[in-house]
Amino acid sequence: MAKAARKVIITCAVTGAIHTPSMSPYLPITPDEIIKDALGAAEAGAAILHLHARNPENGKPDQTPEAFMKFLPQIKQATNAAINLTSGGSPYMKVEERVLPAQMLKPEVASLNMGSINFGLFHLLDKYTEFKHDWEKPHLEATRDLVFRNSFKDIEFILKTCYENNTRFEFECYDIAHLYNLAHFAERGLVKPPFFVQSVFGILGGIGTHPEDVQHMKRTADRLFGDDYRWSVLGAGASQLRIAAQAAALGGNVRVGLEDSLWAGRGKLATSSADQVRLVRQMIEGLGLEIASPDEAREILSLKGADQVAF
DSSP states (O other): OOOOOSSBOEEEEOSOSSSOGGGOTTSOOSHHHHHHHHHHHHHHTOSEEEEOOBOTTTOOBOOOHHHHTTTHHHHHHHOOOEEEEOSOOOTTSOHHHHTHHHHHHOOSEEEEEOSOEEOBOGGGGGTOOOOSSTTHHHHHHGGGGOEEOOOHHHHHHHHHHHGGGTOEEEEEESSHHHHHHHHHHHHTTSSOSSEEEEEEEOOBTBOOOSHHHHHHHHHHHHHHHTTSEEEEEEEOGGGHHHHHHHHHHTTOEEEESTTTOSBSSTTOBOSSHHHHHHHHHHHHHHTTOOBOOHHHHHHHHTOOOGGGSOO
């Protein structure tokens, strides 16, 4: 069984590429909004900030390093939180585009999706019918026929591209097979422990949100990795806090933020990612646990330190 971390690491993902601007007035789009949301989450207790960039004019995902550099230096200067850059970008992007921020900017952590899946967002059109920008509705509708490609070749490309950066990875596992994919790369010596495994629940095309699904992910990871991994979870949408509570009680870490859910309770939009950090922190402390500081998270995950990033 994987050892429970001494303290619980809260990761906060502040904008992502799933939700579109029309879904919430609080979704950070511009660099200034991303800075404000990230710093608020760090102040509320997030030890790691997971970051995407967007076009400030229309909210489209933007994976150019230049877009990230409009907010990364300001965030780094204002907080000690560890910074995690996406290599997932958007499911519509090629892997060479997706890896560029991690390749060029050498963050402490980068996300890495561990397998291809159907990635359905089209069901959100049942809820959202009016849009600010003309790209939003086609973006959602097109996911009826979208496979988010993360082939073995793609994963190996990202690993080898970032190897010399000493960037460690948040291995995003949307299904049980993704844990086996990670075990494959571990057997080949392309990844080194401790593995930071982020189990993702509730994306249409991946594993579900039933408590047995959460247990199954953990049991499988325990069997495959033993003491060589640190487990974290994110629950999409309404399942966010329920799954976080279950994982924390099982010795895991948690991820929240407006990338994963727009809500701060039933029918209540979160006004910031910090709203969710405060809620999950209250829950963690209610279980008699403590949250990890950024430096404690660095020690738990064997991160290289903020002084070795390129921004």
